Amino acid sequence: MTNKNIDLPLRSGVGIVVLNKKNEVFVAKRIDNQKNFWQMPQGGVDKGEDYLTAAYRELEEETSIKNVDLIKELDGLISYELPKNLLGIIWKGKYRGQEQKWFVVRFLGQDTEIDIKTKNPEFCEWKWINLEKITDLVVDFKLHVYEDVKKKVKEILN
Numbered sequence: 001m002t003n004k005n006i007d008l009p010l011r012s013g014v015g016i017v018v019l020n021k022k023n024e025v026f027v028a029k030r031i032d033n034q035k036n037f038w039q040m041p042q043g044g045v046d047k048g049e050d051y052l053t054a055a056y057r058e059l060e061e062e063t064s065i066k067n068v069d070l071i072k073e074l075d076g077l078i079s080y081e082l083p084k085n086l087l088g089i090i091w092k093g094k095y096r097g098q099e100q101k102w103f104v105v106r107f108l109g110q111d112t113e114i115d116i117k118t119k120n121p122e123f124c125e126w127k128w129i130n131l132e133k134i135t136d137l138v139v140d141f142k143l144h145v146y147e148d149v150k151k152k153v154k155e156i157l158n
Helices: 051-063 131-135 140-157
Strands: 010-019 025-030 042-044 068-073 078-081 097-107 123-129
Touching: 010 051, 010 140, 025 051, 025 131, 042 051, 042 097, 051 068, 051 097, 051 123, 078 140, 097 140, 123 131, 131 140
Parallel strands: 010 097
Antiparallel strands: 010 025, 010 042, 025 123, 068 097, 078 097
16 A cells, blocks of 8 residues: 655745743644644745745734744754644645744743734644743654754754
8 A cells, every 4th residue: 555645745834933031932732732732833834935924924823923033044944744643634635744944033022912812723822931841842743843943042042
C-alpha cells in the first residue's frame, strides 16, 4: 500500500515568538485541541505575501496584537510533518506539514489589548510563560521546532 500523503507539499508558514517586557513568551491553547498543549502564534503565508507581512497579519488575526517591534527574523526555515492521524484533516488535506519562517517580536502594549475572541477564533486560553517552558507544553510533532526556536531566542536574549 502506498502512502499518497508523501506527495503532498509542505505548507508555507510563519511562527511568531512574542516576548513581553519580562521576556516571557505568549502561548495559547487551541480550541480544537484542549488537552494541555500550548503554542505560539503561527499560520500560513497567503499567495503573493512575504513572510513578515504574513507574521504580522497572523499575529493580529489570532491574538489582536498589533503593538510590536521586530527583534529578529530567525535564520532559515523549520519544518514539521503532521502525524498520520491528522493527515487529510488539517488544511483540508492539502499539505503533509508546514515549513515555517520564525520571527521574534517585542510586545509593546498592555495585556488588555490581547483578545483571542477574534472573528475566527483559534484559541480558548492564553498566558505568558518562561521561555524554558515552551518545550514542555507543545504537541509532540512540533517539539523539534520549539526546541530550535527556544535555542535561537536564548542566543538573542543573552
